[in-house]
Amino acid sequence: MADPEPRGTWLPVRWQPDPAATGPRRARTPALIEAFVPEPVDAGELSLSAAATTAAADAERAIARLQRTHAAGLLRTLSAQMLRSEAIASSQMEGVVVPSNRTLAKVGAGGRHHPNAQAALEAIAAVTDAYAWAAAGGAFTTEILLDLHRAVARGDRALAPHAGAWREGQNWIGRDPHTPAGADFVPPPRDHLEPLIDDLVALLERRDLSPVVQAAVAHAQFETLHPFADGNGRVGRILVGMLLRRDRLVEEIDPPVSLVLARDRERYVAALTAWRLDRRDGPSLLVSTIAEALEEAASATARLVDDVDRLLDTWRSTLDGVRAHSAAWALLELLPSRPIVSATSAAEALGRSPQRVRDGLALLQERGVVRPVTLGRRNVQYEAVGVFALLDAFERELSGGRLQIAETR
Template sequence: MGRWQEAVWVPDLSAPGGRRARQPFTYRAYIPDLLDPAALSFSAATTADIAEAEAAIAVADHGHHLVAMETLARLLLRSESVASSRIEGLECSQRRLAEAAFAPEHAGETARQVLANIDAMRRAIDIGACEHDLTVDHIRSMHALLMREDRATGRFAGEFRTRQNWIGGRGDSPRDAAFIPPPPEHVEPLMADLVAFINRDDLPTVAQAAVAHAQFETIHPFLDGNGRVGRCLIHTVFARRHLASRILVPVSLVLAAYGDHYIQGLVDFREGQVDQWCGTFASAARLAVDGAGLFEERLAAMISRWRLESEARPGSHLWRACEQTTITPVFTVTSLRDDLGSSSTATTEAIERLEKIGIVAQVSLGRRNRVYLNRAVLRLLDDFERDLLSTADGTAGRLRTSARAKTAIPPALLPSVEHTLLESFPVGAQSPPTTAALATISGYRPDEVRAVLDRLAADDLVEPADPPGWLLTAKGHQLRSMLRANEDLRD
């Protein structure tokens, strides 16, 4: 809980919009209590949710993985940063982000800000993984990285605010604001208390991350970027407590999609309903780690299909290029050569083989010549959000706390299982793939695949074959080629 403190707002007539708020008025700012770990208690249901979430994360972190952990972690970090930025209204497709990472000089401001979010989140994880305790300066350093590309408030990067801020309402004053954080003189002591709370080791990790994030958002210590830094802190806690040392839990993806529950959860926290908020957060974390596992399965199946179709030999440059181009989906012959440690000739041959099976294509990017793009992995990353939040039949999933969860992801951005399955048909297969083979390649269950194949057959896109299997029709081949050749279905 906390208390409300009245203050008087005196408009700055020299500031933009200041003339529209000529008269001083009284407003109420919220000052949270210092965190008391001894007062934290959870219901049986929330305790079970927290335990299940931690067990699922631990299994994912320490279990056997189908792809290299560096590959998986870097791709999940990209998705997590995109989602965290989306919550703040910064929309950026995976393709635009990949192009910005390759050629920052041609990137728009939004893409550069999302790249800065990736750097801040990586910094947060590194801080959590070090042996030293978290400090207030560490959090400032995350904010400094995050806000370096912000034209409006970048000059305050890494600095706690010295004036009142607010959430919602008007831009020129806190009148009609949805929430007003504590006055600036309370920021330093509240942040010192929060850091001390994060440095504890005697709390359930998921609950500690949930409380730390909600308290940070309540303090709102910076003029801007608080939401993104607060979500970075979640990963600091996970790394510091060694719950997620190898894998990244994409919890922001869930929080972004269930924005109504996310905001309500923060309100619940401020109103003293810590149990409710921690249950919501644990549910989101469990959904996130389960989705990450499914994403890994589909990524591994996709890479295996490329290796099969390109006839790559294990350990060859082509074999490694199939995975490396998922990490750096925008590349040149030179950059891929350096990543693989191969010759220019071998690298060029690998790219040509991947071009032949429709995985990579040459694109234009600024004045650069012969830039290549792995569209398939970018589509997989964009599709990951829907995979994470939907059940097998395509209906929206939901958090434990709601029977009417709404997704913030526009339906137009959602992929279809049919598209995934069409792209799973091997090129040049000697015999028609069976339902089981297509299930292995696509990452879906055999019963899911059979239902989709029946729908595709009804649309004359596939047909049964003898021996038992499935073939693409001429119409199916045409649609499959369109899917693989399309520059970007979502741009």
């Protein structure tokens, strides 16, 4: 059988290191490398296998079912949690250390500083803002991609010097940070980027493709271009969710696909490689990999919604005899999205008086629904009992234990 035909060409390049580079000698030694220059993308001309087409359709049905078959109020409640799961999973795939769910919630509620929490909160904000922009139906442009990188860079000091700018030099993917010699993959040289980025934006703007197929292909082409000095993986995975939001496949709750990709990282990398190097079978492998990850994430999220609904039923059973429109009942619906609250923050969210909310929290504490936690001097908050355990178990199961998810106690 003949070797697979690549979707692009190999270009010999002489890499010239920075003469001021520090580190081992190879960091200052020129090297002859082969960069890969992909062809422009015409997703409408892709020939997908029946299995890949079916996988994309199955993923779209699973995501649509998730939006349709669960109570809208609870979906909105969990939406913020799923955005957080996606953001931290994508960050951890790039080696960014992320605190536990509880630690993030504590810091977000005004708790003591944690060395990695602010970066994680910025990553969550970047995903949240990007998805909201896409849901509003904005047009993709090169400037939008640069803005997206700026947002990702806000929480990462290593990215800050390069925020919102195309890379100036040659980058590579491999274990050796000092030289591209022997790298796993070398993206196109800088002077080939602009027309390929314009082509990618044209693909992002198409409205005649399956959302899952479009998301998979756009993601793979973006990762092949690797247009930023760093942060490409995080930006590329955000694009997947943005396209699903823009095309209205996702309306209430986003399946955190990065949790599955983190677990199946070897398969994920193999699919990206096949997209570049195997014109015939690569697109089908890529689409199947992303589609199956999305379907699994959607199904697991539906199970989490059911688990949270059962937890809410347990909480509700403790309030038998309590007036239906009381603050305590209103708090029950708030707690899954804000597992740590103060009387003040809950009062603002619910539009109720702080005193009524304090009374409601006292009642929920008495019934075992919340427990007080002290986040600092004069900063007493209340933690919803059981929510973090469900979130941690969900993330651990979906990621196959590949992510550093702290135990909830």
